[in-house]
Amino acid sequence: MRFSKMFIPTVKEDPKEAEVISHRLMLRAGFIRRLASGIYTWLPLGLKSLKKVETIIREEMNKKGAQEILMPFVQPKELWEESTRWEKYGKELLRFYDRNNRELCLGPTHEEVVTDLVRKEVRSYRELPLNLYQIQTKFRDEIRPRFGVMRAREFVMKDAYSFDVDEEGAEKSYMDMYDAYTNIFKRCGFRFRIVEADTGQIGGSFSHEFMVLAETGEDIIIYCDSCGYAANLERAEVGYQQDKEISAKKGYYKKVETPNKKRIEEVSSFLNIPPQLLVKTIIYNTDRGVIGVLVRGDRDMNETKIKNILSLEYIELADEATIEKVTGGPLGFSGPIGLKIPLYADRDILYMEDFVVGGNEKDMHIINANISDFNVEAFFDLKIAKDGDLCPRCKATLNSTKGIEVGHIFKLGLKYSKAMGAKFLDKNGEEKYMVMGCYGIGVSRIIAAAIEQANDENGMILPCSIAPFEVDVLPVNSSHRDSMELAERIYKDLLAKRIDALIDDRDVRPGVKFKDCDLMGIPLRITIGEKNLKDGFVEIKHRDKKESLKIKKEDIVGRTIEHVEELKRW
Numbered sequence: 001m002r003f004s005k006m007f008i009p010t011v012k013e014d015p016k017e018a019e020v021i022s023h024r025l026m027l028r029a030g031f032i033r034r035l036a037s038g039i040y041t042w043l044p045l046g047l048k049s050l051k052k053v054e055t056i057i058r059e060e061m062n063k064k065g066a067q068e069i070l071m072p073f074v075q076p077k078e079l080w081e082e083s084t085r086w087e088k089y090g091k092e093l094l095r096f097y098d099r100n101n102r103e104l105c106l107g108p109t110h111e112e113v114v115t116d117l118v119r120k121e122v123r124s125y126r127e128l129p130l131n132l133y134q135i136q137t138k139f140r141d142e143i144r145p146r147f148g149v150m151r152a153r154e155f156v157m158k159d160a161y162s163f164d165v166d167e168e169g170a171e172k173s174y175m176d177m178y179d180a181y182t183n184i185f186k187r188c189g190f191r192f193r194i195v196e197a198d199t200g201q202i203g204g205s206f207s208h209e210f211m212v213l214a215e216t217g218e219d220i221i222i223y224c225d226s227c228g229y230a231a232n233l234e235r236a237e238v239g240y241q242q243d244k245e246i247s248a249k250k251g252y253y254k255k256v257e258t259p260n261k262k263r264i265e266e267v268s269s270f271l272n273i274p275p276q277l278l279v280k281t282i283i284y285n286t287d288r289g290v291i292g293v294l295v296r297g298d299r300d301m302n303e304t305k306i307k308n309i310l311s312l313e314y315i316e317l318a319d320e321a322t323i324e325k326v327t328g329g330p331l332g333f334s335g336p337i338g339l340k341i342p343l344y345a346d347r348d349i350l351y352m353e354d355f356v357v358g359g360n361e362k363d364m365h366i367i368n369a370n371i372s373d374f375n376v377e378a379f380f381d382l383k384i385a386k387d388g389d390l391c392p393r394c395k396a397t398l399n400s401t402k403g404i405e406v407g408h409i410f411k412l413g414l415k416y417s418k419a420m421g422a423k424f425l426d427k428n429g430e431e432k433y434m435v436m437g438c439y440g441i442g443v444s445r446i447i448a449a450a451i452e453q454a455n456d457e458n459g460m461i462l463p464c465s466i467a468p469f470e471v472d473v474l475p476v477n478s479s480h481r482d483s484m485e486l487a488e489r490i491y492k493d494l495l496a497k498r499i500d501a502l503i504d505d506r507d508v509r510p511g512v513k514f515k516d517c518d519l520m521g522i523p524l525r526i527t528i529g530e531k532n533l534k535d536g537f538v539e540i541k542h543r544d545k546k547e548s549l550k551i552k553k554e555d556i557v558g559r560t561i562e563h564v565e566e567l568k569r570w
């Protein structure tokens with residue numbers, strides 16, 4: 001395409017509204033424009049990149065036999081009531097009425113619609129397995145839309161849904177998507193990690209997130225370099241040293257006054273005892289009544305772990321009134337000694353001695369407590385993992401890093417097929433529920449993630465596979481006839497060889513052309529300058545390298561093709 005004819009509104013200054021580099025650069029390079037909070041228009045350049053990502057996704061999905069469909073964006077309330085999500089989904093689901101007073105919503109995801117489709121159309125095991133996908137707009141009324149298209153309200157997602165006759169089939173479908181996603185993200189040029197994610201009621205290891213490694217990521221990844229274990233923070237397990245002795249001390253504890261000292265740091269500095277020797281007692285409301293959970297003072301509780309271990313439907317921090325009622329003391333002074341509710345503890349507590357707990361009384365704590373002083377139902381891994389913890393698999397040291405979630409695969413099991421009656425007749429003519437899986441990719445988020453991963457002070461450094469153009473043909477002086485003629489010829493030859501080339505045919509200063517080329521992250525630049533041309537040379541430069549290569553003008557098309565092919569190999 002010709003730069004002079006394209007709508008590429010680049011901007012020199014950094015836009016104030018943008019907090020992260022990808023957002024700034026997408027605005028500056030003329031990829032997107034904001035319409036309202038979390039809602040963006042894709043301009044020609046951005047859309048070109050987006051379409052390239054879509055093509056990669058389609059190719060890899062189709063290779064696995066998934067079939068593309070396009071489902072409605074607007075969905076009726078009744079379907080969401082069947083899955084009980086109308087009530088559960090919360091405010092991210094944007095709801096509205098039509099002229100006939102029927103309630104509808106904008107699709108944040110499509111399990112209901114696809115399950116409805118398949119339950120109506122598929123009767124027999126012969127028609128299964130089935131994997132249907134779409135690339136489409138989603139709307140989620142996010143509480144904090146930010147970072148441009150990274151956490152938008154309206155965004156493009158690829159969502160796929162698999163239907164199988166049994167567990168084994170569902171696991172194969174899952175692995176197919178695992179492979180497809182791995183290929184997709186490799187082709188997008190990402191440095192990424194595949195991490196285990198929470199499976200909730202489903203259990204097992206059938207939820208993985210694909211995380212692009214980047215400092216601005218909103219997610220924390222816990223990983224082990226020794227054995228390859230990797231999980232998101234919510235899911236990450238921790239290994240515990242088991243060689244210490246469990247203390248048998250009992251009855252040494254003593255009440256001490258801690259006036260107005262509620263938080264761990266306050267109690268710790270007041271008593272001059274380090275937080276590692278304090279134990280927090282957290283009171284929760286759950287569907288199985290009020291429970292207390294203990295964790296070491298310097299660590300945080302992972303509520304997802306408790307929820308999964310105890311198979312709870314819900315868990316939430318108890319309100320002050322409940323705390324007063326079950327402990328006898330106010331918030332901030334709860335402790336395990338004398339407590340009548342079921343107690344669960346993180347395994348750290350098992351090996352502690354002479355620690356501090358709350359006194360279940362205003363302004364009171366207890367020192368020199370030991371685990372024999374109270375009754376714990378069970379000890380589990382309940383804390384939030386962090387750097388330096390032991391790997392749950394091999395006991396080496398865990399590390400952490402930040403990531404951007406670009407994909408998520410999940411085994412759904414019978415959740416939706418049971419709720420919505422998606423059944424088929426098996427070989428023996430028996431009616432069975434379909435086993436489902438769902439698989440999402442944040443298509444628009446991918447562009448932002450790619451920019452977060454590679455950029456410099458001049459702009460984006462995009463992977464060749466998803467950059468808006470592969471090559472920028474840049475005649476330095478637009479009024480120099482020979483330069484322009486050669487540029488035109490190279491440009492046309494590249495197009496004929498199916499190279500996605502841009503020609504900067506604008507009559508502007510060279511500096512402007514160079515700056516725009518860098519800003520837009522085009523991987524290769526062919527510079528045609530008067531001086532070099534006199535000797536029969538042009539220059540080719542990689543966006544991420546300092547030096548350029550001088551190449552004979554007759555060879556430039558062939559060499560460029562080689563470079564593009566090399567850049568696209570993954």
Ligand code: ATP
Pocket residue numbers: 109140142149150151152153155157405406407408440441442443444445
């Ligand atoms: P997150 O934890 O980031 O909110 P999610 O768990 O809600 O993600 P899924 O429901 O699994 O996401 O959606 C599939 C994919 O869609 C995600 O992996 C992510 O890449 C993308 N995605 C989700 N929410 C947004 C958003 N608000 N803006 C852009 N992309 C999104």
Ligand code: MG
Pocket residue numbers: none
């Ligand atoms: Mg979300």
